[in-house]
Amino acid sequence: MTEVIAADRISVRLVFYVFVRCVFLRRGIQVFLLDQEINSILLFRILKHFSKVDFCSFDLGDCRGTSRSAPFWEREQYLNAIYADLEANIQKVLSTVVLPEIVVWENFKQFISRYVVKRYGPEVAKTLLARHFIDSTQRVTKVFLDRNNASLELQSAYRDVVVLGGGGRRLRDLTLSVFRFAVLSRKLGKARAQTWDQPDQNQRRKIAVQYVHGVSHDGYGTDWDWFKASGLSPDQVLYFGENSKKTRTTDIALAEEMGVPIVLLHEIIGRILHDESSLLERNALMSLSWFSIFRLCLGNHTQQLTIELLLTYISIVAKWRCVFRSLGIGGYVNVGDANFDAVPKMHALETLGGVNLTYEFSATGFQSFFDACPTGRHQYLAWGRCSAEIIQNSSNLVNYRLEPERLIFAGNMKLHLQHFLTSTQSQTLELIKRRQKTKVVLIADSASTHLKITSVKNIDEFYKALVPVIERYPDVLFVVKPQRPSDWSDFSRQILNDAQRNNNVMLLDQPMGLTHFLFPVVDLVIGMPIYASIIFEAIAAGKDAICFDNSSFPHVIRKYHSEFSLVSDAQKLMHAVEVAFRGELELGLLRHKLEPYGDGRGHERFGSYLKIWSDCLNEFPTADDALEHVEARYYDVWPVPEVGTN
Numbered sequence: 001m002t003e004v005i006a007a008d009r010i011s012v013r014l015v016f017y018v019f020v021r022c023v024f025l026r027r028g029i030q031v032f033l034l035d036q037e038i039n040s041i042l043l044f045r046i047l048k049h050f051s052k053v054d055f056c057s058f059d060l061g062d063c064r065g066t067s068r069s070a071p072f073w074e075r076e077q078y079l080n081a082i083y084a085d086l087e088a089n090i091q092k093v094l095s096t097v098v099l100p101e102i103v104v105w106e107n108f109k110q111f112i113s114r115y116v117v118k119r120y121g122p123e124v125a126k127t128l129l130a131r132h133f134i135d136s137t138q139r140v141t142k143v144f145l146d147r148n149n150a151s152l153e154l155q156s157a158y159r160d161v162v163v164l165g166g167g168g169r170r171l172r173d174l175t176l177s178v179f180r181f182a183v184l185s186r187k188l189g190k191a192r193a194q195t196w197d198q199p200d201q202n203q204r205r206k207i208a209v210q211y212v213h214g215v216s217h218d219g220y221g222t223d224w225d226w227f228k229a230s231g232l233s234p235d236q237v238l239y240f241g242e243n244s245k246k247t248r249t250t251d252i253a254l255a256e257e258m259g260v261p262i263v264l265l266h267e268i269i270g271r272i273l274h275d276e277s278s279l280l281e282r283n284a285l286m287s288l289s290w291f292s293i294f295r296l297c298l299g300n301h302t303q304q305l306t307i308e309l310l311l312t313y314i315s316i317v318a319k320w321r322c323v324f325r326s327l328g329i330g331g332y333v334n335v336g337d338a339n340f341d342a343v344p345k346m347h348a349l350e351t352l353g354g355v356n357l358t359y360e361f362s363a364t365g366f367q368s369f370f371d372a373c374p375t376g377r378h379q380y381l382a383w384g385r386c387s388a389e390i391i392q393n394s395s396n397l398v399n400y401r402l403e404p405e406r407l408i409f410a411g412n413m414k415l416h417l418q419h420f421l422t423s424t425q426s427q428t429l430e431l432i433k434r435r436q437k438t439k440v441v442l443i444a445d446s447a448s449t450h451l452k453i454t455s456v457k458n459i460d461e462f463y464k465a466l467v468p469v470i471e472r473y474p475d476v477l478f479v480v481k482p483q484r485p486s487d488w489s490d491f492s493r494q495i496l497n498d499a500q501r502n503n504n505v506m507l508l509d510q511p512m513g514l515t516h517f518l519f520p521v522v523d524l525v526i527g528m529p530i531y532a533s534i535i536f537e538a539i540a541a542g543k544d545a546i547c548f549d550n551s552s553f554p555h556v557i558r559k560y561h562s563e564f565s566l567v568s569d570a571q572k573l574m575h576a577v578e579v580a581f582r583g584e585l586e587l588g589l590l591r592h593k594l595e596p597y598g599d600g601r602g603h604e605r606f607g608s609y610l611k612i613w614s615d616c617l618n619e620f621p622t623a624d625d626a627l628e629h630v631e632a633r634y635y636d637v638w639p640v641p642e643v644g645t646n
Helices: 012-023 041-050 071-094 105-136 149-157 167-190 249-258 265-275 279-286 290-297 301-327 342-351 385-397 415-419 423-435 456-472 490-500 515-521 533-540 556-560 570-581 588-594 602-619 623-637
Strands: 002-007 028-033 052-055 140-146 161-164 192-194 206-210 237-241 262-264 276-278 329-334 355-359 379-382 406-409 439-444 476-480 505-507 524-527 544-548 565-567
Touching: 002 012, 002 105, 012 028, 012 041, 012 140, 041 052, 071 105, 071 149, 071 301, 105 140, 105 149, 105 301, 105 342, 140 149, 149 161, 167 265, 167 279, 167 290, 167 301, 206 602, 237 329, 249 262, 262 265, 265 301, 276 279, 276 301, 279 301, 290 301, 301 329, 301 342, 329 342, 329 602, 342 355, 355 602, 355 623, 379 385, 379 623, 385 406, 385 588, 406 623, 415 515, 415 602, 423 476, 423 505, 423 515, 439 515, 439 533, 456 476, 456 490, 456 570, 490 505, 515 533, 524 533, 524 570, 533 544, 533 588, 544 570, 565 570, 602 623
Parallel strands: 002 028, 002 140, 028 052, 140 161, 192 276, 206 237, 206 329, 237 262, 329 355, 355 379, 379 406, 439 476, 439 524, 476 505, 524 544, 544 565
Antiparallel strands: none
């Protein structure tokens, strides 16, 4: 009889267990991996040698909890519980340590939360998937899971669940954090001694723009679409590349053509750390004695984790203070940085009197623990009132979250992309016009994810529900723009292939950039809610939109379902399309909340906003002093129109 084993990852203990059962007990072994990414090629090859290895075919989005709830809610509850327990225990440990001046508890709490998301988010998701796998596959004989509160609960319910301690991983992370701290301490200790902790007030402070999308117009927008209209001169800004692997050489050349100085972190960090450090960085690194460090390293799990996170946090703050001060950076522009180092990096700039300038790039939620990214302590540039409500609701749901002191509205900052067309986009628009249909409907699905919300099954149900609509309206052109065609099942692909034979379906399954270029020719958008930008941005652009939601995901769109059509099956979808074609979808109020200006000039307001911040950062000593003046000056230039005036 073949034994069936499930595992969240390939571990040494799993391989050893399989080896013993196969070699000594002569058992046939079938291993199902819950994660579709292989964490160790070597162990995977050994495992395949002794057993049959497959990947779990279930998606987390198809699972239901003990009360038939979506796994999203359970994951949130587990992550919040992990965070609450960790925060309380770490706070107790820190009470026994002399903390450096640069460690602010409110900021450090958010750093802990990002650690919980990074470390335990995938593990909890795989544990929830394991529970569904056990219930659905009755012949499972053993399950290997990493230790977390969800896996411990599962272990108490099923005797065949083996929970791994993760001690090797913990020791590795702890060793790395101590090593990095030691290296940085040595580098800054050898650097030239500086008695100042603030930048030179005679030096004009620059606005640095994080490298994210590049400079070339390839249909996805650039990091500098706002620059021409801003009034900023090249010597007032800086293009900053943090990751050398993601920085394209073509973008470096284009930035130089614009006259914008570009700095790559990997090229300058060594020199900066060698040349300068202030007393604050030195004191931060010296305040923790090596005796305290080793005492905590030899303690229990919480003590070890505390020192790991503390050393990591101090190291990041100290490093980035040196970088920001050396380059004269007063404002740093990013897109809601979700990286592990986002909070200490933001804090480093704030200690220098600077400001983290975060803006809304995409409508993807905000209201959950897992997705709540730092929005900056000072200010967040949002599309409109709808975005503000999402952030405020998130602050109520996620108690650690740093809510910005000010939310400034700029409207959608990507609608101008309708007018920046690539050659492929222009050709596509021409093909659409040649079809000469009475109406054009844009169909946009969501990316399916194995361990998150949208499943392959959700996508299949979406396209299945569209078939009657496509057949009902042969004089309407349905343009299908998938997010990731590679996520399609054979079922969805067959549906679309069959639909194309009706001559009223156009499939755009090649990369073409963002969908904004289609808005001028589109009458209606039908999309899915998980990644909601296409729906919200279509409404902001003046288009009707229908949301097909079969996920049980508590997305922000649900809050506004009374103001536009939210459907969950084929029958309701057909009715909503009929209502839309009659022009009876009431979207005016929601449109204003999404896009209060209604002029497609959000990128210009973004540039104006950065210019005002640049002036104020050099007029006032700190971002705290400048904050109210920035807001007043901005709204003097860009007052928010009343409902019905745009």
